[in-house]
Amino acid sequence: MTSTPTSAAPPLLKGGGKGSTAMLRKIRKVALPYGYLTPTVVLLTILMIIPIVMVVGYSMMNNVIMIKNPVFVGFQHYVEILTSDAFRNALQNTLFFDIVSVVVHLLLGFGFAMMLNSPMLGKVTKSIFRTIYVLPWLFTVAIIAVLWRLLLEPTGVINYLLMTFHLTTTQIEWLSNPDIALYAVTFINIWSGYPFYMTSLLAGLQGIPKDYYEAAEVDGASGWQKLIYITLPQLRPIIIAMALLDFIWTTQQFALIWMTTGGGPLGTTEMLSTYTYKFAFSTYQFGSAAASAVIILVISMVLTYLYVRAQKVKY
Amino acid sequence: MKSEPQRRGKRNPFAMAGLIVALLAGAAFAALPVLWMLSSSFKPNTDIFQNPPHLIPTTFTLDAYTKIFTDPVKVRFFVNSYFISLAVTALTLFVSVLAAFAFSRFDFPFKSALNVVIVSVQAVPPITLLIPYFGLMVGLGLYNTYQGLILTYMVFTLPYAIIMLTGYFNTLPRELDEAVKVDGGSSWTALWRVLVPISVPGLVSVGIYTFMIAWNEYLFALTLTKTVDMRTVPIGIQLLMGQHSYEWNQMMSMSILGCIPVLLLFLFFQRYFIGGMSAGAVKN
Numbered sequence: 001m002t003s004t005p006t007s008a009a010p011p012l013l014k015g016g017g018k019g020s021t022a023m024l025r026k027i028r029k030v031a032l033p034y035g036y037l038t039p040t041v042v043l044l045t046i047l048m049i050i051p052i053v054m055v056v057g058y059s060m061m062n063n064v065i066m067i068k069n070p071v072f073v074g075f076q077h078y079v080e081i082l083t084s085d086a087f088r089n090a091l092q093n094t095l096f097f098d099i100v101s102v103v104v105h106l107l108l109g110f111g112f113a114m115m116l117n118s119p120m121l122g123k124v125t126k127s128i129f130r131t132i133y134v135l136p137w138l139f140t141v142a143i144i145a146v147l148w149r150l151l152l153e154p155t156g157v158i159n160y161l162l163m164t165f166h167l168t169t170t171q172i173e174w175l176s177n178p179d180i181a182l183y184a185v186t187f188i189n190i191w192s193g194y195p196f197y198m199t200s201l202l203a204g205l206q207g208i209p210k211d212y213y214e215a216a217e218v219d220g221a222s223g224w225q226k227l228i229y230i231t232l233p234q235l236r237p238i239i240i241a242m243a244l245l246d247f248i249w250t251t252q253q254f255a256l257i258w259m260t261t262g263g264g265p266l267g268t269t270e271m272l273s274t275y276t277y278k279f280a281f282s283t284y285q286f287g288s289a290a291a292s293a294v295i296i297l298v299i300s301m302v303l304t305y306l307y308v309r310a311q312k313v314k315y
Numbered sequence: 316m317k318s319e320p321q322r323r324g325k326r327n328p329f330a331m332a333g334l335i336v337a338l339l340a341g342a343a344f345a346a347l348p349v350l351w352m353l354s355s356s357f358k359p360n361t362d363i364f365q366n367p368p369h370l371i372p373t374t375f376t377l378d379a380y381t382k383i384f385t386d387p388v389k390v391r392f393f394v395n396s397y398f399i400s401l402a403v404t405a406l407t408l409f410v411s412v413l414a415a416f417a418f419s420r421f422d423f424p425f426k427s428a429l430n431v432v433i434v435s436v437q438a439v440p441p442i443t444l445l446i447p448y449f450g451l452m453v454g455l456g457l458y459n460t461y462q463g464l465i466l467t468y469m470v471f472t473l474p475y476a477i478i479m480l481t482g483y484f485n486t487l488p489r490e491l492d493e494a495v496k497v498d499g500g501s502s503w504t505a506l507w508r509v510l511v512p513i514s515v516p517g518l519v520s521v522g523i524y525t526f527m528i529a530w531n532e533y534l535f536a537l538t539l540t541k542t543v544d545m546r547t548v549p550i551g552i553q554l555l556m557g558q559h560s561y562e563w564n565q566m567m568s569m570s571i572l573g574c575i576p577v578l579l580l581f582l583f584f585q586r587y588f589i590g591g592m593s594a595g596a597v598k599n
Contacts, residue, residue, distance in 0.1 A: 033421035040414040047470045048436050054447035115338055120331055132342045135349050138577045140531035142549030143570040147352050150563055157368045252440045255533035259553055273442050280446050293443040304438035
């Protein structure tokens with residue numbers, strides 16, 4: 001471990017000041033925590049702070065990266081993007097994708113967690129079903145994308161099942177029909193993301209003191225009343241935190257869209273992330289791409305601010 | 316408490332029946348797609364869209380797996396993924412232990428400002444960094460290298476790791492490292508000989524989280540590497556699509572092989588897995 005390049009700083013400072021003057025010892029003492037923080041600070045400065053400054057700079061330049069002497073254009077890219085139909089379309093799709101994903105994730109995750117927390121089930125049954133329910137979580141987005149492309153192929157197994165049960169008479173083009181594709185990718189995202197809610201809510205449910213329910217039973221509360229007046233209020237901080245986090249993550253979702261529809265057909269599944277990526281790596285408009293990336297950064301920052309504030313309310 | 320499940324079960328058979336139906340429906344929803352993946356990975360590619368479809372392959376073959384294991388290009392995807400993910404995990408743990416130690420055990424000017432920076436960089440979306448990274452990595456000579464991807468992933472894993480480990484160290488009494496100092500040891504000794512050995516559960520949790528982030532990453536692996544010998548598993552799976560035809564059975568077997576490390580981590584460290592992930596989400 002000590003041979004790693006990033007580890008150079010702390011060992012230099014470890015001497016503890018033997019045989020040095022009081023002044024030197026004092027300097028070492030002050031410098032010590034900074035020594036421990038040096039690798040982190042260096043890495044985050046070069047690969048986080050500087051890139052953010054760069055991207056903000058790029059966003060105000062014309063033809064940046066592509067030509068040697070880009071021109072400063074101020075907020076021109078921002079104005080162009082914010083007033084374009086393509087951006088509004090991507091924003092609308094992202095909002096639909098985000099809101100439906102978050103709401104259904106929450107409902108499914110809560111449903112699964114309630115089932116797994118049921119006192120009617122034995123310990124072994126619970127752990128078997130918990131393992132099954134957590135399965136989608138074990139796959140990376142790239143795998144989830146190809147798996148669902150296989151399942152949703154027009155000649156694939158899902159269409160076969162739907163036709164067998166006479167739910168449809170024709171093969172549905174799930175990912176290439178402009179009227180359906182957005183629902184299809186949202187469904188895939190729901191499938192892949194609910195286990196996170198389930199495990200967190202299950203932990204939350206197990207943390208609710210049993211005597212709350214016992215007291216409610218003494219007062220003759222129904223199952224529904226217990227849910228409304230005890231379970232949900234107790235889970236509220238977890239629910240708010242997860243919904244905001246999920247909203248942030250879903251807004252940033254790129255791989256799933258890119259590998260299933262690529263934003264198509266006809267831009268019906270275009271998200272802010274794919275919209276930005278295409279600016280940079282399909283049409284090489286790095287100035288516009290940077291402006292779009294900064295807009296996503298601002299959205300994320302606002303959401304994160306809300307998240308942190310919600311966390312503070314909790315404690 | 317222990318008699319409660321039975322008592323309630325007997326009291327309400329309808330609820331029990333409803334629960335069983337719901338449990339099984341949920342299991343089908345979660346597991347059938349995964350079973351289909353497993354099944355398809357053992358089929359010849361010509362049977363992938365056979366009509367009617369069979370969950371149990373009519374022709375069982377290991378062909379897809381053999382093709383992956385005998386193709387050095389595809390084996391390389393796995394080697395790359397394992398190497399990068401393990402390196403990111405080791406380096407993240409090392410660097411975050413140092414930083415967490417500073418945050419937990421020292422008071423220094425700008426401490427809270429630094430802390431705010433570390434918490435808030437978590438919110439920076441990957442796509443925002445992607446555009447400057449492209450130029451930056453080319454400029455630093457790190458484009459299409461392991462180091463480039465490793466350092467990139469550390470930027471995303473470090474903040475969480477530092478926050479979690481600082482929290483962990485804060486729960487350990489300061490008397491432990493004071494004792495080392497009384498014996499004439501330095502803070503470096505106190506950290507590595509005393510704090511780290513008793514922080515193993517926290518380190519495992521953070522390590523699993525870090526490994527998974529690196530193992531699953533797609534956007535930067537796609538953009539910051541160029542040659543096929545530098546590609547990781549998520550990109551490799553995608554490369555099986557397109558060129559001539561879709562090698563569905565190989566994509567599925569590569570997916571199965573690709574989820575094995577995560578599955579093993581989950582089975583062996585289930586407690587840390589869920590604890591770490593949800594604690595990170597709910598607490599930090």
